[in-house]
Amino acid sequence: MPRFILLSVICCLLAACSSSSERGPLWQPDTYSLEMVSSGVQTETASMEVGDYLVLKVRDPINDGFALAKPEFDETRLALESFRYIPPAEKAVFGAFGRYVYSFTALKAGKTTIFMYKYNPLKDPKDEVESIPYKQADVTVTAP
Numbered sequence: 001m002p003r004f005i006l007l008s009v010i011c012c013l014l015a016a017c018s019s020s021s022e023r024g025p026l027w028q029p030d031t032y033s034l035e036m037v038s039s040g041v042q043t044e045t046a047s048m049e050v051g052d053y054l055v056l057k058v059r060d061p062i063n064d065g066f067a068l069a070k071p072e073f074d075e076t077r078l079a080l081e082s083f084r085y086i087p088p089a090e091k092a093v094f095g096a097f098g099r100y101v102y103s104f105t106a107l108k109a110g111k112t113t114i115f116m117y118k119y120n121p122l123k124d125p126k127d128e129v130e131s132i133p134y135k136q137a138d139v140t141v142t143a144p
Helices: 004-023
Strands: 034-035 042-049 054-061 078-086 099-106 110-120 131-142
Touching: 034 042, 034 131, 042 054, 054 131, 099 131
Parallel strands: 034 054, 042 131
Antiparallel strands: 054 099, 078 099, 110 131
16 A cells, blocks of 8 residues: 555656646747837737747836736637746846746637737726737747
8 A cells, every 4th residue: 555655646746747847837938939128019920830839028018107918819829828927137227127928829820919008007997998009929820
């Protein structure tokens, strides 16, 4: 009986290690990375195959007094796999900003656009909050 328990624990640990090395909340593939860190409206393009990954790094608009809304895209073509925020360095100079990092997987061939909007977080929620175009990524997904 103790051998069975020991084997079970070892198998569980091996399974956990193998899955966490591939994906997880901090997982970030290096392929097809787009950096969108300029202060103004920005459009980028990417081409990728089904099953490949796209990483978008987007400048935090908080220094301009705005917050970033969840990205809008065709969920039949792309899947949002992970999201995280990288804060500015602890001893950052005045005006430093953080970055949002979004990781997508290509699901189906075709074209889609990832739209990112910023909004004023200080407005009264009862009022209609105006979304302002901020960043855009035009993505072409091809068959493998």
